[in-house]
Amino acid sequence: MHKLLTDQPGATMVLLGNEAIARGAIEAGVAVATTYPGTPSSEISLNFFQISQESSLYFEYSTNEKVSLEVAAATANAGVRSMCVMKHVGMNVAADALMTLAYVGVKGGLIILTADDPFMFSSQNEQDNRYYGKLSGLPILEPSSVEEAKNMIPYAFELSESLQEPVIFRTTTRINHSTAPVTLGPIRERVCKGDFAKDPFNYVTVPAVSRKLHVKLLANLEKAAEQTETSPYNFVSGSGSWGIICNGVSYAYITDAVRDLGIHDKVKILRIGFSHPMPQKMIKTFLGSCEKVLVVEEGEPYMEEAIKAFAQEAGLTLPINGKGKDLFSRLYEFNPRLVRQVVAGYFGVSCQVEPIVDLSNVPEIPQRPPNLCAGCSHRATFYAVKKAAEGLATIYPTDIGCYTLGFLPPLGMGDFLICMGSSVGTSCGFSKVTDKKVVSFIGDSTFFHSGIPGLVNAIFNNHNFTFVILDNGITAMTGHQPNPGVDMSLMKLQGYGRISIEAVVRALGVPHISVIQPYKVKKSIEALREAFSFKGVSVVIAQEMCTLYAKGFKKTKSRAYYVSDKCRNHRDCISQLACPAFFLEEEKVKINPTMCDGCAVCAQICPENAILPVKS
Amino acid sequence: MSDITRLIIVAVGGQGNLLASSVLGEAALLAGIPLRMSEIHGMAQRGGVVESALVFGNAQSTIISDGEADVLLGFEPSETLRALNKCNARTVVITNLSPLPPFTVAIGKGVYPDIGELQQIIREKTARLIAMNAVDLAKTAGNVLSVNMVLLGALIQTGILPVTADHVITAIRTKTKAAFVDINTRAFDLGVEAALRQ
Numbered sequence: 001m002h003k004l005l006t007d008q009p010g011a012t013m014v015l016l017g018n019e020a021i022a023r024g025a026i027e028a029g030v031a032v033a034t035t036y037p038g039t040p041s042s043e044i045s046l047n048f049f050q051i052s053q054e055s056s057l058y059f060e061y062s063t064n065e066k067v068s069l070e071v072a073a074a075t076a077n078a079g080v081r082s083m084c085v086m087k088h089v090g091m092n093v094a095a096d097a098l099m100t101l102a103y104v105g106v107k108g109g110l111i112i113l114t115a116d117d118p119f120m121f122s123s124q125n126e127q128d129n130r131y132y133g134k135l136s137g138l139p140i141l142e143p144s145s146v147e148e149a150k151n152m153i154p155y156a157f158e159l160s161e162s163l164q165e166p167v168i169f170r171t172t173t174r175i176n177h178s179t180a181p182v183t184l185g186p187i188r189e190r191v192c193k194g195d196f197a198k199d200p201f202n203y204v205t206v207p208a209v210s211r212k213l214h215v216k217l218l219a220n221l222e223k224a225a226e227q228t229e230t231s232p233y234n235f236v237s238g239s240g241s242w243g244i245i246c247n248g249v250s251y252a253y254i255t256d257a258v259r260d261l262g263i264h265d266k267v268k269i270l271r272i273g274f275s276h277p278m279p280q281k282m283i284k285t286f287l288g289s290c291e292k293v294l295v296v297e298e299g300e301p302y303m304e305e306a307i308k309a310f311a312q313e314a315g316l317t318l319p320i321n322g323k324g325k326d327l328f329s330r331l332y333e334f335n336p337r338l339v340r341q342v343v344a345g346y347f348g349v350s351c352q353v354e355p356i357v358d359l360s361n362v363p364e365i366p367q368r369p370p371n372l373c374a375g376c377s378h379r380a381t382f383y384a385v386k387k388a389a390e391g392l393a394t395i396y397p398t399d400i401g402c403y404t405l406g407f408l409p410p411l412g413m414g415d416f417l418i419c420m421g422s423s424v425g426t427s428c429g430f431s432k433v434t435d436k437k438v439v440s441f442i443g444d445s446t447f448f449h450s451g452i453p454g455l456v457n458a459i460f461n462n463h464n465f466t467f468v469i470l471d472n473g474i475t476a477m478t479g480h481q482p483n484p485g486v487d488m489s490l491m492k493l494q495g496y497g498r499i500s501i502e503a504v505v506r507a508l509g510v511p512h513i514s515v516i517q518p519y520k521v522k523k524s525i526e527a528l529r530e531a532f533s534f535k536g537v538s539v540v541i542a543q544e545m546c547t548l549y550a551k552g553f554k555k556t557k558s559r560a561y562y563v564s565d566k567c568r569n570h571r572d573c574i575s576q577l578a579c580p581a582f583f584l585e586e587e588k589v590k591i592n593p594t595m596c597d598g599c600a601v602c603a604q605i606c607p608e609n610a611i612l613p614v615k616s
Numbered sequence: 617m618s619d620i621t622r623l624i625i626v627a628v629g630g631q632g633n634l635l636a637s638s639v640l641g642e643a644a645l646l647a648g649i650p651l652r653m654s655e656i657h658g659m660a661q662r663g664g665v666v667e668s669a670l671v672f673g674n675a676q677s678t679i680i681s682d683g684e685a686d687v688l689l690g691f692e693p694s695e696t697l698r699a700l701n702k703c704n705a706r707t708v709v710i711t712n713l714s715p716l717p718p719f720t721v722a723i724g725k726g727v728y729p730d731i732g733e734l735q736q737i738i739r740e741k742t743a744r745l746i747a748m749n750a751v752d753l754a755k756t757a758g759n760v761l762s763v764n765m766v767l768l769g770a771l772i773q774t775g776i777l778p779v780t781a782d783h784v785i786t787a788i789r790t791k792t793k794a795a796f797v798d799i800n801t802r803a804f805d806l807g808v809e810a811a812l813r814q
Contacts, residue, residue, distance in 0.1 A: 178655075255676045335677075368628065
């Protein structure tokens with residue numbers, strides 16, 4: 001049995017934040033969960049995926065976040081408790097559905113979980129999704145710890161059902177990826193079937209209906225404004241005339257800082273866990289009892305701006321600060337030492353900080369950037385593209401996935417990236433206004449997520465570029481999740497369809513299509529050259545299963561390669577492929593046999609044919 | 617802050633530090649010590665650095681600021697050196713001495729630090745350095761992959777963490793695969809002995 005299904009209320013379990021969130025949903029009787037995977041949210045979905053294989057929970061990896069939210073919007077409107085999980089930038093994709101779903105509302109509880117990523121550990125931006133609450137008019141809940149994340153999920157479902165609106169559940173990386181003991185609660189029975197009663201004048205959002213629904217949304221927002229005032233997740237602790245208002249992980253850093261600074265009798269803390277709408281009355285009362293207030297929140301001054309507006313309404317003139325010089329930054333994430341120092345500085349108390357060791361004479365340490373795996377077929381494709389494009393002035397728009405790492409030297413394959421699917425859309429623009437050869441890259445999962453509309457655009461508007469689809473048969477960067485092109489029978493799972501990328505591309509009327517096997521270097525280069533010389537949209541599909549994923553299915557490891565005595569130290573292998581299985585020993589190239597995957601790409605490019613399979 | 621012990625573990629993806637953290641988590645649960653952890657394991661499978669923070673005691677924070685680690689446990693010597701910003705003059709450092717040079721060295725984009733100099737630098741800046749070739753000890757124990765258990769042994773021997781060797785051994789029995797328990801406990805013992813000798 002999956003550990004998150006353990007039916008032992010009161011028992012303690014050490015859980016990752018994302019496991020705790022999934023457990024919270026199980027305790028709340030969630031019946032439908034949908035997602036497009038994205039760090040730092042991915043493990044929530046992975047647990048739902050596993051649980052769905054042994055219970056009545058319906059879970060799906062949807063094509064993208066918008067579809068994911070639409071599926072959950074329907075199930076929730078059929079009265080079934082549903083949850084839609086995504087990373088913060090996924091909300092941008094889902095936003096079209098989100099904004100009008102807020103007008104329509106829900107019948108059964110719906111939680112939309114957004115995992116924000118301050119410091120961008122694994123993201124392209126660090127947008128603060130609390131503004132989606134303001135933008136859509138939906139309530140936002142934000143936990144401060146792993147334990148609270150679990151407990152808050154059932155509350156979020158209840159809130160959603162009482163307001164008849166979806167609830168946005170906002171986490172940050174440090175909640176998702178922290179681990180702590182969690183006390184299990186009782187599991188509510190899962191109700192998987194619902195019903196949908198036709199009511200088009202409340203569900204079909206033509207203008208006349210929406211004008212009415214917007215009134216309803218504002219009325220629901222009023223109800224939410226009452227609930228936030230009495231929510232157990234907005235609370236005051238401590239006493240004193242100094243005030244701190246904080247949210248999320250900042251509450252943990254503040255709790256530690258107040259204790260470490262010994263100021264618990266001087267400061268009171270207002271912790272905001274229900275952050276949209278903000279508890280206006282509670283905040284005004286809090287401000288009225290303080291001499292000065294520090295607002296502690298990662299990201300944007302979301303609370304600070306609201307609090308200052310409340311102070312103005314209440315005619316209060318006390319100092320209220322948060323972001324600013326010598327205070328907090330809008331950049332990156334906070335840490336305990338930073339918070340302790342800012343609190344001490346703001347309230348004028350002494351703060352002992354342990355000096356960091358002197359690092360001035362530490363020699364420069366070689367960087368250890370992430371690298372494409374040994375035997376990764378993306379490396380082979382990038383090499384072939386580079387060779388085929390020799391002599392051409394190029395622009396390489398890329399996309400989001402493992403292959404984004406191809407932008408690093410020595411491959412240097414990646415010139416422009418803004419979001420999922422942008423490879424193909426930006427190719428249209430670059431090829432229109434420059435005379436350079438545009439070659440763009442997209443992975444299989446990203447192609448299904450948002451690459452198809454861009455390709456349709458390219459065909460319709462008759463653009464001119466080569467679009468390389470790196471089809472490795474799985475979603476790799478987030479950890480081998482299925483996508484619509486994946487053969488699910490390999491996971492021993494039945495009941496799934498499978499979409500051929502080649503068939504999709506053909507159906508769109510792409511005039512020049514080729515399929516390559518990237519481990520066959522010479523043939524791949526030839527096919528790419530031909531595609532590059534075509535005027536119009538050419539698509540090259542590079543098919544080879546993710547080597548890391550394939551290892552799970554192979555009975556025996558492929559034969560590794562070694563560098564024989566024939567090597568003349570050209571080092572083309574190292575300098576052009578940069579496969580991590582290579583290393584230097586006494587200035588000679590060697591191959592780590594345990595890392596080598598036997599892809600034989602290096603053997604094909606060695607000018608001396610010095611790289612040979614290890615004899616068994 | 618005296619009741620709180622802060623441990624940073626740094627490793628290269630695939631070295632088994634997440635399992636080491638998980639064993640310590642279980643051991644803390646057995647010892648009745650509150651423990652909060654956080655991990656940044658972005659792209660670990662692609663050869664990147666994995667950093668775990670473990671905070672024992674009654675702190676709410678799950679991360680450890682620069683200069684505030686009580687113990688730094690490094691699975692790879694250059695990564696131990698890179699994490700020195702987490703240390704202060706009272707920090708105890710434990711490191712494996714067997715290098716895994718990053719790929720940047722092979723393509724001439726950096727020079728791997730001298731292992732002797734590396735130890736000297738850590739020794740002069742921190743309270744104590746315990747250094748060992750954990751790969752050799754793991755091989756002696758019977759499996760090169762038990763490096764993590766060797767280093768756990770050395771860590772527990774210092775007595776800095778509020779968990780005992782018994783707690784950790786019990787946790788190894790429940791958290792690691794049955795077929796490897798004997799090798800893992802042997803590796804743990806070899807780590808304890810190696811730390812004792814220093």
